[in-house]
Structures are given as C-alpha cells and as structure tokens.
Amino acid sequence: MFMIYLDHAAATPVSEKVLSAMIPFMTESFFNPSSPYLPATKVRAKYETAKNQIANFIGAKGNDLVITSGATEANFLAFTSVNDVIRARVENAPKPRILVLETEHASVLENAKNYDFEVIRVDKTGLIDLNDLKQKLTDDVALVSVSLANNELGTIQPLAEIAEILRGKRFERLKKGITAPLLLHSDASQGLALIDLNVARLGVDLLTLNAAKIGGPKGVGALYVAHGVRLKPYINGGGQERGLRSGTENVAGAIGFAKALELLNGHQSAKRKKYLHLVEILKQELKSAKVEPLFLGNKKHQLANFCPVSFPGLDAERLIFALEDREVYLSTGAACSASKGEPSHVLRAIGLTDDEIKGSLRISLGILNDEENIREAGKIIREEVDREYERTK
Amino acid sequence: MSARNKTVFLGMSGGVDSSVSAILLKEQGYKVVGVYMKNWSKDLPGMKCPWAEDLADAKRVAVKLGLDFEVFDFEKAYKEKVVDYMLAEFKAGRTPNPDVYCNEEIKFKLFFEECMKRGADFIATGHYARSENGKLKLASDTNKDQTYFLYRISKDAVKKTLFPLAGFRKPEVKEIAKNHNLANAYKKESMGVCFVGDVGMKDFLREYIDLKPGEIRELETDRTLGYHDGAVFYTLGQRHGLYVGGGLPYYVAKKDLDKNIVYVSKNLNAKDLWTKELKLENLFLRDKNDFPSDGKIMVRLRHRAPLLPATFKNDTVYFDEEIKVIAPGQSVVFYAGDVCLGGGIVAE
Numbered sequence: 040m041f042m043i044y045l046d047h048a049a050a051t052p053v054s055e056k057v058l059s060a061m062i063p064f065m066t067e068s069f070f071n072p073s074s075p076y077l078p079a080t081k082v083r084a085k086y087e088t089a090k091n092q093i094a095n096f097i098g099a100k101g102n103d104l105v106i107t108s109g110a111t112e113a114n115f116l117a118f119t120s121v122n123d124v125i126r127a128r129v130e131n132a133p134k135p136r137i138l139v140l141e142t143e144h145a146s147v148l149e150n151a152k153n154y155d156f157e158v159i160r161v162d163k164t165g166l167i168d169l170n171d172l173k174q175k176l177t178d179d180v181a182l183v184s185v186s187l188a189n190n191e192l193g194t195i196q197p198l199a200e201i202a203e204i205l206r207g208k209r210f211e212r213l214k215k216g217i218t219a220p221l222l223l224h225s226d227a228s229q230g231l232a233l234i235d236l237n238v239a240r241l242g243v244d245l246l247t248l249n250a251a252k253i254g255g256p257k258g259v260g261a262l263y264v265a266h267g268v269r270l271k272p273y274i275n276g277g278g279q280e281r282g283l284r285s286g287t288e289n290v291a292g293a294i295g296f297a298k299a300l301e302l303l304n305g306h307q308s309a310k311r312k313k314y315l316h317l318v319e320i321l322k323q324e325l326k327s328a329k330v331e332p333l334f335l336g337n338k339k340h341q342l343a344n345f346c347p348v349s350f351p352g353l354d355a356e357r358l359i360f361a362l363e364d365r366e367v368y369l370s371t372g373a374a375c376s377a378s379k380g381e382p383s384h385v386l387r388a389i390g391l392t393d394d395e396i397k398g399s400l401r402i403s404l405g406i407l408n409d410e411e412n413i414r415e416a417g418k419i420i421r422e423e424v425d426r427e428y429e430r431t432k
Numbered sequence: 433m434s435a436r437n438k439t440v441f442l443g444m445s446g447g448v449d450s451s452v453s454a455i456l457l458k459e460q461g462y463k464v465v466g467v468y469m470k471n472w473s474k475d476l477p478g479m480k481c482p483w484a485e486d487l488a489d490a491k492r493v494a495v496k497l498g499l500d501f502e503v504f505d506f507e508k509a510y511k512e513k514v515v516d517y518m519l520a521e522f523k524a525g526r527t528p529n530p531d532v533y534c535n536e537e538i539k540f541k542l543f544f545e546e547c548m549k550r551g552a553d554f555i556a557t558g559h560y561a562r563s564e565n566g567k568l569k570l571a572s573d574t575n576k577d578q579t580y581f582l583y584r585i586s587k588d589a590v591k592k593t594l595f596p597l598a599g600f601r602k603p604e605v606k607e608i609a610k611n612h613n614l615a616n617a618y619k620k621e622s623m624g625v626c627f628v629g630d631v632g633m634k635d636f637l638r639e640y641i642d643l644k645p646g647e648i649r650e651l652e653t654d655r656t657l658g659y660h661d662g663a664v665f666y667t668l669g670q671r672h673g674l675y676v677g678g679g680l681p682y683y684v685a686k687k688d689l690d691k692n693i694v695y696v697s698k699n700l701n702a703k704d705l706w707t708k709e710l711k712l713e714n715l716f717l718r719d720k721n722d723f724p725s726d727g728k729i730m731v732r733l734r735h736r737a738p739l740l741p742a743t744f745k746n747d748t749v750y751f752d753e754e755i756k757v758i759a760p761g762q763s764v765v766f767y768a769g770d771v772c773l774g775g776g777i778v779a780e
Contacts (some may be wrong), residue, residue, distance in 0.1 A: 356488075360495040430498070 043416045045369040047344060047405025048190055048229060051254050054406075060199065061256065072288050073277065086290050090299035093177040096300045097227075098237035105262045105270075105280045106293050108247040110228040111146040116284070117224045117245040118150040120183045135181035135219065140196070141165055142189050142385045147226055151184070154187075158292040159185070163389050164337035167192035172201065172300040176208050178215070182222045188230035191338035191372050191401055192386040193345025195234065198225055202242025210216035213375075222268060228252055228260075230342050232303055232405075233311055244268050250292065254406060259292035279293055293393060314343040316403050317413045321346055321402070324417025328424040329364035333387075333395060347372070349391065349399040352425050358400065361423045367416055372417040435461035439512060441547035442556040443465055443539060444501075446489030447598060449558030450607045451614050453468040454497055456596040457556060464500040465493035465552070469543055471510040472533070474639070493614060504546055506538055513537040519640050523690040526761025526780075527667045531581045535573045540585035544592070554594050561772075562598035566591045568718060568772040580735045581774040583765045584716045636664050641665075646692035651685045651702055668759040669705065706754045712747050712764055712776030722771050730767040733758055738768060747776070 072086050090101035092234030107113045117321035121135055139151045141158035142165055157175055160168040167185060176183070183205060188195045202223055209221050220352040227236060228249035238246055245268060264270060264283075303310075325332045325348060335347040350358075355371040362369065372383035375394055387397045400420075404413070440457050443657035444450045444466040457464045468490045473483045487503065494501035514533045539557060547555045559578045561569035568590050571577045585593075597605060619692065643661045650657055660666065670684045685704040686695035695704065723744070730739035731749055741752045749764060757776050758764065765775035 356491060357495050359500075360492045363492070364496055430500075 041366055043412045043419070044407045045158075045365045045402045045404065045416060047407070048193075048401065048403035049254070050257070051252055051372060052407065053256055054254050054299070057254060057256070057295050057298045061204075061291040062279050064213075064274065064294055068290075070131040072290060073279070082290055086288055086293055088152045089290075089293040092297035093248070093293070093300060094263070096236070096304070097248070098239055099263050102281070103238075103263055103265070105264060106289060106296075107260045107284060108258050108263060109251065109260040109275060109288075110144075110226060110247050112284075113247040113249075113260045114144075114146045114226055115150055116245050116262050116270055116273070117184070117247060118182065118218075118269055118271065119155070120222055120224075120245065121154055122271040125421065128331075135178065136177070136179050137184065138172065138175055138180055138181045139184045140186065141388045142192070142194075143184060143186055143228060144190055144228070147184050147186070149359075159183075161194075161388055164340075165192040165335075165385070165389050166188050166337050166340060167196050169197075169200065169204065173204060178202065178212055179215055180221060181219060182224060184224040184226070186229070187225050187227040187234065188235075188342050189336075189385060190229050190384060191358045192347050192389070193229070193403070194337045194344035194411045195230065195340040195342060196225075197340075198241045198243060206242065220268070227282070231300075233307055233314070233342055233344065235307060238263055238265070248296075250296035250299060251404055253299050253303060255296040256292050259289060261296070266321065273377065308419060311343040317404055317408055317410065318343065318411065321413050321417045324349075324414065324421055325424075327430045328421045329423055330398075335389070335399070336392075344404040346358075346402040348402065350424050350427075351392070351394045351398050353398040353424065353431070355398050355400055357427055358423055361426070362420065365423070367419050370403075372399045372401055373397045437463070438553040439463045439465065439551060440554045441543075441550070442553040442558050443543060443558070444468055444490040444494060445558070446486035446493075447558065448606060448609050448614070449560075450490070450557075451493040452600075452612075453556055453596040454499060455608060455612055458497055458499070459595065460596075462554075464497075464499050464556075466490060466499045467543070467547070468503045470499070470503055470505045470507060471538065472507045472515055474636075489615070492727070496612075504543060505726060509542055510534070510538055519637075521761050522637055522664055525664055525687060527759035528761045529581075529763050532584055532763050535582050536584040536586075540582075540589040540593070544586075544589045548592070554592050555589070556594040556596060558597055559595055560597050560600075560602075561595045561764055562770075563590050565595045567722070568620050568769070569598075570770040570772070571595070571597065574598045575736065579767075580732050580737075580763065580765050583718070583763065583775045584771055587718065594683075625679060637665060640646040643738045644692055646694065648694050648696055651695045651697040651704060654700065657682075657696065661693050663687050663689055663694050666679065666694050667708075668757050671677055691768055704758055707757050708751050708754050710749045710751075710755075710758060710764060711779045712749065713779040715747060715776040717766075717773045718772065719776040722773055723766075724768055729773060732765045732767065734762070745769070747779075 068082050072083035090104055090397055094104050121137060134155055137151050137154045137156040138159050139147055139156060142161050148315050159175060160171040162168055185196050185201055187198060190320060205221055207221050222244040224245035225243045226247040228247060231248060232253045238298045244265040246263040248261040251257040270283055272283045287344045291321055291416050330350040330353060333349040333351060335349060353371040358372055372386045382396045386399055442454055442457060442464055452462055454466060468487045491501050514530050514648055517533055518528050518530045544555050558572050558578040559582060561579045561582055562571055566587060568579060568582060570579055645659055645661055647656050647662055648658045648660050649732040658707060666684050666687060667718060668684055671681045678695045680698045682696040682698055683701055685697040727743045729742060729744050729746055731742045732739055743750045744766060760778050760780050762778050763775055764778060766773035
C-alpha cells in the first residue's frame with residue numbers, strides 16, 4: 040500500500056506486538072475480573088499488573104490511576120475535582136474558579152464551561168504567558184489545567200515551572216488561612232511518546248493519558264490522581280476503579296496500553312533525534328515551494344515529530360483533498376468543512392491572520408514515517424502547493 | 433452552442449448526481465464553478481445534520497476535478513422561505529412539500545440570481561430533468577425524473593439552466609462516478625428531511641409544534657380506537673403510526689383539527705379515501721400555449737408516481753378514474769407529452 044501518513048497526532052496504528060498482547064483477554068481469558076473463580080482472579084491480576092506498568096511509566100502506582108474510555112473522559116473526570124472544593128468551601132468564600140490555557144483541546148475547554156473559568160494567554164509560539172497565569176491566579180482558583188503539549192502546534196509547556204508557581208501560591212494562601220485546594224491538571228495526550236514523564240518531577244495533581252496516540256488501542260485512557268485529590272464519580276455502578284469509574288474493566292485495552300508504553304520505554308531520546316532529522320528534511324523541501332511556508336510553534340519547545348506550517352493565501356482544505364488524492368494524509372487548522380466551518384482557536388490564539396489560518400497544515404510524524412517517505416511527502420506537498428498557487432494566481 | 437469559454441455555476445451537494453454533473457460539464461468544455469449552497473439546518477440531540485460532511489464531499493470532488501469552488505450562504509433565506517413556510521403549513525393541518533419551495537425560492541431564484549450576478553452564462557444542477565428551448569421537460573430516466581419538484585421554478589431560470597443528467601439513467605451515472613473513482617458513488621442516498629439529515633419529518637416537527645393528545649376514531653363507527661399525540665402530525669391517506677394494532681392496516685381518512693380528532697378506516701374503499709377531482713390553489717402554469725385545447729393532460733400526484741389521465745378546467749383537476757385522496761398542501765403536477773406544464777397545490 041502506498042500511503043504517506045502524516046497525522047500521528049490524530050491516531051496511530053496498533054502494532055502486532057500490542058495486538059497479540061491484547062487478543063488473549065478477548066478470547067481464552069475473557070473472564071470478568073470481578074468474578075470469584077480462579078481464572079477470573081488471574082485476569083484481575085493481569086489487569087492490575089498492566090495498570091502498574093502504565094503508572095510506573097509516569098512514576099506512579101497502579102492505584103493512582105483510573106482507567107477511562109480515553110482522554111476526553113479522563114479530562115472530564117479531572118474537572119470533577121472542583122466539586123470537592125465547592126462542597127468544602129466555607130461560607131461567604133468566593134466561588135471557585137478554573138484557569139485553562141486558551142489553546143487547550145475542546146475536551147478541556149468544554150468542561151471548563153461547566154464552571155467559572157478564565158483563560159490563560161499564550162504567546163505567538165503557543166507558549167504559556169506565565170505572567171498572565173500569575174496575575175489570574177487569585178485566591179479563588181481551584182484548578183489550573185495546562186496540557187503538556189499542544190495538539191496542533193506541538194508546543195511543550197513548562198509544567199514544572201507552572202507547578203512551582205502554584206506551590207508558591209498555595210503557601211501564600213495557607214498563610215492567609217485559605218485551605219481550599221489548588222490543583223494542577225495536565226492533559227498529556229500528546230507527547231507521551233517523546234517526553235520523559237514523572238508526576239512527582241512535573242508536580243501535577245491530575246494527569247491525563249491516552250493510549251491511542253502511542254500505538255495503543257483507541258478508547259483507552261487513564262487519569263492519574265495524586266493522593267488527597269477527591270473526585271466525584273459520574274459513572275456509577277459496580278464500584279470498579281476504587282469507585283471512581285464503574286463498569287467492567289477494559290482488560291484488553293489496559294493490557295494494550297501497557298504494552299504500547301513498554302515498547303516506547305527508553306527509546307524516547309532516539310526517537311526525538313529521528314523525528315528532528317525527518318522534520319528538517321521536510322522543511323527543506325517545503326521551503327522551495329512557490330509560496331513561502333510559515334513554520335508555526337516554538338522552535339525550542341516543540342514536540343520533535345510536529346511540523347505545523349502555513350502557506351498563507353492558499354486554501355488548506357483544497358490542499359488536504361488534493362493530497363488525499365495522492366494518498367498523503369494530514370490535517371488542517373483551517374476552517375475545515377468537516378469541522379463545521381470553525382477555524383482553529385489555537386491558531387487564533389497565537390495571533391495568525393485569517394490568510395495564515397486558512398493556509399495552515401498540521402503535519403505530525405510517527406511510526407509510519409522514514410526518510411524515504413518524508414522526502415516523497417515533501418515533494419508531493421510542494422507540488423500541490425505550487426499547483427494551488429498557479430490556480431489562484 | 434459552443435461550450436468553450438462559457439461559465440457554468442453548478443450546484444454541488446456532495447451527492448453522486450451533482451458530482452457526475454460536474455464531470456460531464458467539464459468534459460463538454462465548460463468552465464465549471466462548483467457551488468455548495470449552505471441552507472438552514474438544525475442539529476437535534478442525537479441526530480446531526482450531515483451538511484458539514486456533504487460540503488466536504490462536494491469540495492473534495494471539485495478539487496479532484498480541478499474546479500473553483502465556492503460556498504453560498506442561504507441560511508437566512510432558506511429558514512424564512514422554506515422552513516418557516518413549511519412549519520406554518522403543518523400547523524394549519526396541511527402537508528407541504530419543502531423540496532418544491534426550496535427549488536422555487538432558493539435554487540432557481542437566489543442561487544440563479546447570485547450566479548448571474550457573478551458572471552455565469554448558465555447554472556446547472558444534478559436534477560433528473562430537461563431544459564429545452566425554455567421548456568421544462570421529463571428526463572430520459574422516467575423512473576428518476578424530478579420535474580415533480582421543479583414545476584414552480586421560473587421560466588427565466590429554466591432558459592439558463594443546464595441539466596447534464598437529462599439523458600442519463602441512474603445506473604449510468606453511478607457507473608461514471610465509479611470510473612472516476614468518486615467516493616460518493618458508494619454513498620447511501622439521503623432520505624429524510626434534507627435540513628435535518630436522516631430524521632423523520634415528525635421528529636423534526638416535534639421540536640416546533642407542541643404535542644396535543646387527541647382521539648383516534650373509526651370513521652364508520654365513530655368508535656374511539658386509541659389516542660394520538662397531535663392531529664397535525666397525521667397526513668390524509670397515511671397508514672403508519674396509528675398505534676392501533678391488529679388485523680388490516682388503518683388509513684387516515686379524515687382529520688378534524690378543531691376537535692383534534694383523527695379518523696381512520698380499514699376500508700380501503702371508504703368513500704372519504706377516494707375522489708375523482710382535486711381543487712387546486714396557488715397555481716403555477718408554465719406556458720398556457722402548451723396546454724392541449726381539450727384540456728386533457730397527464731397528472732403526477734407525487735414524486736415517481738405514475739402519470740394519470742385527467743382534464744384541467746379552471747382550478748380543478750378531473751381524473752378519468754378515481755384516485756386515493758391527496759393531502760391538502762401537496763403538489764399536483766401537469767404534463768403534456770414530455771413537457772411539464774406546471775401545477776398547483778391541493779386545496780382544503
């Protein structure tokens with residue numbers, strides 16, 4: 040099959056190894072982990088082991104994790120932590136507020152809308168404006184949500200620094216006698232494959248993980264919950280996942296997630312180097328197009344596999360369809376018909392003009408790319424850019 | 433007439449018919465501009481109108497064929513001229529045909545005028561119909577012919593309209609799509625209400641019209657058989673959804689909107705279910721000269737229904753043989769040979 044896939048930030052293929060690790064838990068070891076007989080308790084043990092493996096990857100224990108149906112559910116669950124603050128707050132205390140980065144994914148922004156919230160600004164590279172955070176971090180803030188890396192730009196946020204600012208604020212609040220919690224949540228759906236993650240080092244209280252972006256199955260995610268953080272479960276029933284998320288455990292999903300992480304382990308640095316090299320090849324090719332490309336994001340703090348770019352003045356959606364015809368698949372932040380015509384709030388936030396947004400492509404590399412197909416992709420994209428340019432000239 | 437240097441604005445819906453029309457026009461040498469008409473749509477909880485996907489499909493085909501592509505926003509006009517009109521008709525107890533009004537008010541009026549303003553020589557759509565010497569005629573594929581929905585479009589528009597599928601049969605159209613590797617060829621044809629996706633009309637109406645429970649009575653006996661949730665949701669002659677089980681099916685034979693009673697009958701021969709004449713209102717006659725002098729015409733009572741012999745006099749159609757009653761608000765369309773003569777709306 041000739042196909043050049045450049046949209047690994049959207050989905051990744053499940054490898055043979057991951058798949059064969061999962062299959063037994065859908066066939067011979069199909070048992071419900073809550074059942075009382077021996078084969079079922081063996082499945083329970085495997086499930087717990089998988090959870091421990093996932094947790095260990097981020098420096099946590101299996102018990103700190105809630106396995107969910109993906110990152111969207113994990114984000115939703117993370118935001119329920121605010122309810123505890125609402126419940127616990129003393130009379131006459133101000134209503135708790137949430138701060139979210141303005142470039143967050145819809146699954147964070149839409150959740151924030153259920154509460155009192157404010158957005159933290161980013162600069163032109165998509166990096167958090169720490170001064171804006173400090174200014175908005177008032178005594179009534181209960182939760183701050185900042186993703187590890189942006190899903191359109193690949194911009195990596197300084198989570199440790201943000202955590203440090205929150206820590207300072209907590210002390211300050213305690214001094215004033217304010218005991219309401221101030222939590223830090225991060226959606227780490229993007230970047231799990233390339234960044235060494237350790238919850239203690241990052242200083243996050245809640246961390247969202249996603250299997251589908253790292254070669255694991257779709258429909259599997261996890262929320263890391265630090266000790267002392269209280270969530271309000273919304274899916275009630277048999278009390279699985281410490282009562283935080285009822286429903287028979289997705290055993291095969293968790294096993295697949297753990298396997299995908301195991302395959303990553305220790306290879307992050309080599310992968311970063313590989314992708315930086317491939318992105319450079321791609322950029323060189325694109326630079327010779329008849330429209331000068333505008334590379335987006337933060338050169339220094341960017342996921343190595345990301346190459347967001349705009350060809351100002353062109354219609355990126357036309358490019359997507361023309362490229363699709365040549366079996367090159369990628370995304371756009373432009374007002375895409377399929378997304379109901381709304382241009383990306385991320386590209387707006389970093390101050391791009393309408394023309395720049397309209398001509399923007401999101402290219403994200405991954406397991407399916409090598410030097411050969413990246414060279415070919417660069418050539419094909421350049422040709423289609425040139426063709427569109429000639430058409431509109 | 434040479435197609436060279438002539439510009440055609442083609443309405444593209446993302447479906448196979450308009451996509452193949454684009455191919456045909458391009459092959460004939462026209463400069464084709466694809467246009468997606470963004471009409472009003474509504475997302476109901478749990479059912480999303482597929483317009484965004486349709487637009488993407490239309491644009492995908494345009495790009496594949498190297499055509500310019502534009503989106504015309506007719507949302508506001510469509511809501512006023514088609515949706516609001518339709519709701520008012522239903523509330524008044526009639527059964528309107530939104531497609532007829534969409535063609536009259538939007539596609540062959542607003543769209544037509546906008547295209548002409550932008551320098552089009554012609555407009556085109558993927559309808560199965562024929563435009564010849566300013567006359568609207570039946571398509572070669574008589575099974576697919578869509579003139580029933582087009583009988584009210586303006587004469588000016590017909591003169592400037594190309595129907596590239598006039599001479600094609602649907603299977604041939606699908607074949608062309610497949611040969612050009614168009615994904616639409618495999619797409620399921622949309623049914624449902626065009627502005628709410630694959631939703632039944634009743635589900636749509638329930639969003640706008642309050643439910644009002646009432647009795648379902650048997651026409652012959654006046655016996656109460658069951659209850660309905662609003663007489664306006666029922667159409668004369670309809671046989672579905674009466675919630676009265678057992679035996680032969682029931683048909684809606686009469687509606688009493690004032691008392692909110694729906695009368696049904698098992699007897700297909702019940703006299704209320706049959707008639708030999710229909711009084712029409714809101715007539716639209718395309719060209720009086722095309723009417724045979726004896727008034728004998730052929731009549732179509734719904735899309736794809738057979739043509740029935742009848743005589744048209746003043747504002748009434750007299751059928752040669754009895755027909756099953758047609759709900760007020762529905763369109764009745766006239767033909768002489770392959771010429772569509774126009775038609776009218778069934779009065780109360």
